Amino acid sequence: MSDMTATATSTPLLELRGVSKSFGAVQALTGVDFDVHAGEVVGLVGDNGAGKSTLVKVMSGIHLPDDGAYVFEGEERRIGGPNDPAALGVATVYQDLALCDNLDVVANLFIGREEISRGPARFVHELDEPEMEKRAAELLRTFSINIPSLRAEVGMMSGGQRQSIAIARSLVGDAKVVLLDEPTAALGVAQTAQVLALVKRLREQGLGVVVISHNLSDIFEVVDRIFVLRLGTKAGTFAVGDTTPEEVVGAITGGRGTVRTQAAAAEAQASGGEEAAR
Numbered sequence: 001m002s003d004m005t006a007t008a009t010s011t012p013l014l015e016l017r018g019v020s021k022s023f024g025a026v027q028a029l030t031g032v033d034f035d036v037h038a039g040e041v042v043g044l045v046g047d048n049g050a051g052k053s054t055l056v057k058v059m060s061g062i063h064l065p066d067d068g069a070y071v072f073e074g075e076e077r078r079i080g081g082p083n084d085p086a087a088l089g090v091a092t093v094y095q096d097l098a099l100c101d102n103l104d105v106v107a108n109l110f111i112g113r114e115e116i117s118r119g120p121a122r123f124v125h126e127l128d129e130p131e132m133e134k135r136a137a138e139l140l141r142t143f144s145i146n147i148p149s150l151r152a153e154v155g156m157m158s159g160g161q162r163q164s165i166a167i168a169r170s171l172v173g174d175a176k177v178v179l180l181d182e183p184t185a186a187l188g189v190a191q192t193a194q195v196l197a198l199v200k201r202l203r204e205q206g207l208g209v210v211v212i213s214h215n216l217s218d219i220f221e222v223v224d225r226i227f228v229l230r231l232g233t234k235a236g237t238f239a240v241g242d243t244t245p246e247e248v249v250g251a252i253t254g255g256r257g258t259v260r261t262q263a264a265a266a267e268a269q270a271s272g273g274e275e276a277a278r
């Protein structure tokens, strides 16, 4: 791990301290400490119901924790809803993408934050299409996102291109931290590679990235550090260079052997040892 020293010594971009959250009788998170640094990709893994989505929703301000602190760039912040993390530069890309299929790439990138230019009459405001198109092109160039045409409808595009556009949209507002919920779910091999390459470019640009994934091979390919949640508590954090899929699966299951990840299954198949993945 090349940047673990920097990670260990620098102030995290985003830090949660002692976060707890319950839904009625369900204790989804209990005293969770989490952090992500600039230029770092953290993989958030855990069994179904472990609390991953809840933790990400605390980071994005959708869920307000019952207890704990939200610290951004070393300062504790008051979070009252999703606008507060967004204003700090914490952007979320959800699994369902929420793109508008009948709109083109530029329109999708700027939805809800259209550039306005003053028209000739004092009170006439127009969408500044040339400016949006220019910024869209710059953004896609910066992150090497290949889209056939900025004016093509996104409904016509591949899953990988759509996911890339959804990620690019989160970057329009000067994001510092990007939260990705299962960015490669439902993608084929080539499209997954395209999205993982984009995640690496986010890191190169100095963003902090949090990726939820059930796919350990994707996680091992792209992240610097793996954060394991089990039953709403932190079960461990592992530098990818210093751990193995077996160790991570062990942390996910707590040795109970109930999780069978794709990576572990593939590895077990390759070695002929079915039990290794259990």
Ligand SMILES: Nc1ncnc2c1ncn2[C@@H]1O[C@H](COP(=O)(O)OP(=O)(O)OP(=O)(O)O)[C@@H](O)[C@H]1O
Residues within 6 Å of the ligand: 023, 026, 027, 028, 046, 047, 048, 049, 050, 051, 052, 053, 054, 055
């Ligand atoms: N809005 C909610 N209302 C009630 N219970 C909830 C709510 N959101 C999550 N939970 C519960 O909190 C626990 C953690 O759920 P969460 O969705 O965070 O897990 P997860 O690790 O993301 O799971 P998965 O991998 O299945 O998506 C679960 O027991 C879940 O049923």
